[in-house]
Amino acid sequence: AQKITQTQPGMFVQEKEAVTLDCTYDTSDPSYGLFWYKQPSSGEMIFLIYQGSYDQQNATEGRYSLNFQKARKSANLVISASQLGDSAMYFCAMRPHTSGTYKYIFGTGTRLKVLA
Amino acid sequence: DSGVTQTPKHLITATGQRVTLRCSPRSGDLSVYWYQQSLDQGLQFLIHYYNGEERAKGNILERFSAQQFPDLHSELNLSSLELGDSALYFCASSVGTGGEKLFFGSGTQLSVL
Numbered sequence: 001a002q003k004i005t006q007t008q009p010g011m012f013v014q015e016k017e018a019v020t021l022d023c024t025y026d027t028s029d030p031s032y033g034l035f036w037y038k039q040p041s042s043g044e045m046i047f048l049i050y051q052g053s054y055d056q057q058n059a060t061e062g063r064y065s066l067n068f069q070k071a072r073k074s075a076n077l078v079i080s081a082s083q084l085g086d087s088a089m090y091f092c093a094m095r096p097h098t099s100g101t102y103k104y105i106f107g108t109g110t111r112l113k114v115l116a
Numbered sequence: 117d118s119g120v121t122q123t124p125k126h127l128i129t130a131t132g133q134r135v136t137l138r139c140s141p142r143s144g145d146l147s148v149y150w151y152q153q154s155l156d157q158g159l160q161f162l163i164h165y166y167n168g169e170e171r172a173k174g175n176i177l178e179r180f181s182a183q184q185f186p187d188l189h190s191e192l193n194l195s196s197l198e199l200g201d202s203a204l205y206f207c208a209s210s211v212g213t214g215g216e217k218l219f220f221g222s223g224t225q226l227s228v229l
Contacts, residue, residue: 035217044118045206045220091159103172104149104208104218106159 002027004092004107011112013082020067021077021110023092031097034075035104036066039089048090051075082114119143122207122221130229134195137224141188141209147171148190149210149218150182154203165190197228 003026013019025034036048051059051066059066067076075094079086092107119142129135141148150162161174165184176182179197184190194201204225208218 033216037220043204043225044222045208045218047217047219050217103161103164103174105161106151108158 002029002094002096002105004094004105006092006107006110008110009108011110012115013079013086013112014115015084016081018078018080019082019112021079021090021092021112023075023077023107025073025075025092025094027073027094027096029096029098033095033097034066034068035093035095036064036075036077037091037093037106038086039091039109040085041088045091049077079112084114084116087112087114118219118221120207120209120219120221122205122224124224125222126225126227128227128229129197131197131199133197133228134193135197135226137192137194137205137207137226139190139192139207139209139221141190141207142219145209145211145219146188147210148184148188149208150176150190150192151206151208152203153206153223159206162192194226199228202226202228 005024032053034051038046049061049064051068063080065078089109089111091109095104121140123138146167148165152160162176163182164172168184179195182192204223206223207221
């Protein structure tokens with residue numbers, strides 16, 4: 001079965017510190033993409049970062065990096081130097097590259113609260 | 117602004133009614149996805165259209181239907197509404213064929229009373 005698991009329903013982090021949000025996935029597809037999205041209280045879904053299963057290096061986008069461990073099937077999001085504006089819901093998602101299917105599967109999310 | 121437009125932003129209706137949610141994808145995007153987000157179910161994939169054709173179906177109820185028109189906008193029709201259909205409905209678009217990211221609209225908050 002194809003599944004995304006986010007085991008941390010909620011996390012707290014002190015402003016300016018780094019935080020890691022966990023994500024594990026399950027797929028039998030050899031090729032897939034992994035994504036992280038941020039959902040602030042306003043409700044919109046904002047793309048943060050993407051990692052392809054064949055990418056050799058971990059993806060980085062500004063203060064966001066994706067710690068990709070393929071053998072462990074994990075794709076943790078690391079946010080460095082947390083800011084108050086980082087407080088939001090964070091979703092990990094996967095898109096298996098099964099031929100003809102373009103289904104994105106989302107985890108249940110982790111609510112991050114950044115403390116001043 | 118993601119470039120994906122969803123209307124209406126809020127919808128309040130009664131049980132048993134029918135509503136239509138509309139989505140205009142980003143210019144050039146051929147794929148449209150519909151997701152339902154409720155408090156207890158997270159983000160649930162409903163359906164995917166690519167260039168007018170249905171490509172994948174998720175946990176979409178038979179009371180729900182969707183289509184993508186020649187101009188690539190999409191509509192999600194929800195009928196015989198129940199209290200449990202209250203949720204935030206997202207439309208997302210992508211270019212279409214690769215592992216590219218989804219661009220989400222701001223969602224339609226549906227409240228069934």
